[in-house]
Amino acid sequence: MKNIVIISSYANTEEKLDILKNYILQIKKSKYDILLISRLPVPPNIIELVNYCIYDKENFLLPIEKSPVTWFADDEEYINLYSYRHGYILTKNISIGLNFAKSLGYTNFIFSDYDTVITDEGVHMFKSIYDILQNTNKKIFVFKLNNQLYNKYNIIYRTIFFAGNIDFYLNNIRVVKSYDEWCTVAPYAHSTETIETLFVTMARPILSNVHEELTPIESYFKNSKFDVCHIFDTGYSIVYNLENKNKPLFFTLTKKGYHELNINNKLVISRYYNDNEILKYKFNINESDITVELKCNDKIVVSKKVNIYSIEDYKNLAVRDKIK
Numbered sequence: 001m002k003n004i005v006i007i008s009s010y011a012n013t014e015e016k017l018d019i020l021k022n023y024i025l026q027i028k029k030s031k032y033d034i035l036l037i038s039r040l041p042v043p044p045n046i047i048e049l050v051n052y053c054i055y056d057k058e059n060f061l062l063p064i065e066k067s068p069v070t071w072f073a074d075d076e077e078y079i080n081l082y083s084y085r086h087g088y089i090l091t092k093n094i095s096i097g098l099n100f101a102k103s104l105g106y107t108n109f110i111f112s113d114y115d116t117v118i119t120d121e122g123v124h125m126f127k128s129i130y131d132i133l134q135n136t137n138k139k140i141f142v143f144k145l146n147n148q149l150y151n152k153y154n155i156i157y158r159t160i161f162f163a164g165n166i167d168f169y170l171n172n173i174r175v176v177k178s179y180d181e182w183c184t185v186a187p188y189a190h191s192t193e194t195i196e197t198l199f200v201t202m203a204r205p206i207l208s209n210v211h212e213e214l215t216p217i218e219s220y221f222k223n224s225k226f227d228v229c230h231i232f233d234t235g236y237s238i239v240y241n242l243e244n245k246n247k248p249l250f251f252t253l254t255k256k257g258y259h260e261l262n263i264n265n266k267l268v269i270s271r272y273y274n275d276n277e278i279l280k281y282k283f284n285i286n287e288s289d290i291t292v293e294l295k296c297n298d299k300i301v302v303s304k305k306v307n308i309y310s311i312e313d314y315k316n317l318a319v320r321d322k323i324k
Helices: 014-028 087-103 120-135 166-172 179-184 195-209 310-314
Strands: 003-009 033-038 052-055 069-073 077-082 108-113 140-146 155-165 210-213 238-241 249-253 257-263 266-273 278-282 290-296 299-306 318-322
Touching: 003 014, 003 087, 014 033, 014 120, 033 087, 052 087, 087 108, 087 166, 087 179, 108 120, 108 166, 120 140, 120 155, 140 166, 140 195, 155 166, 155 195, 166 195, 195 210, 238 310, 249 290, 249 318, 257 278, 266 278, 299 310
Parallel strands: 003 033, 003 108, 033 052, 140 210, 238 318
Antiparallel strands: 069 077, 077 318, 108 155, 140 155, 238 249, 249 278, 257 266, 257 290, 290 299
């Protein structure tokens, strides 16, 4: 059995390159082979650390009409986040990586994003995942979240880190190979769900072969950190309110730490949050700029100005409405 770790990367700053390099160095302690797929040229000192490197310059944002929507909801309201960014690129990287690994005779894979900070204990858990794939009938390993995102299955599989048997995955989970295929072949065209929830849809017929890990990913990997370069998606933090555009919503998923939300220098939220909790707050706007600032552990992570005119710019990013 040959195992490989596939890393999908878009390290466009020195800081992100350092995160990528350190992640690779940690994986190398496990002695597993590494395939790096990058949408930017990679410095030679990083290429030397991996077994294989694929550079694909295609990198663009999907238009809204060809993009999924993520549904956040509670008893009061729903929030649609238009995920028009890199859904297609992610599925393409999966396809490239798995087909390349198969051609080289690899059996099982781990696929992850590059912006991961992993401990020695965390790397040790890679073996437990490969053992599950090799010694049980579970041929796909995913981290499952319940009640975090609202969709018709009320669950989500995280795509920042997952694993599987290469042949089984390619034979049972559809991975698109081109933008035209994304746009024209179900379930990607005009979907109402993100790539994460599409995993849910595609996995249902083979659920008996899917290991759904319920332990939070950061706990499973012993205090490691994931998605560190996208802690706060500042494109979505201001949500257009369909019920009353003069009262938008500040909305974000939190990372573990102490959060302070200030609206025009007035502290409105001050409390500790764990990973992936929902922080939301409605506020009033008028013709003058309103400053919205969020700090996490004393570091400014969101800083925006908005008024009744500029709020229209957010309508194509995220919308909120009251549950009827």
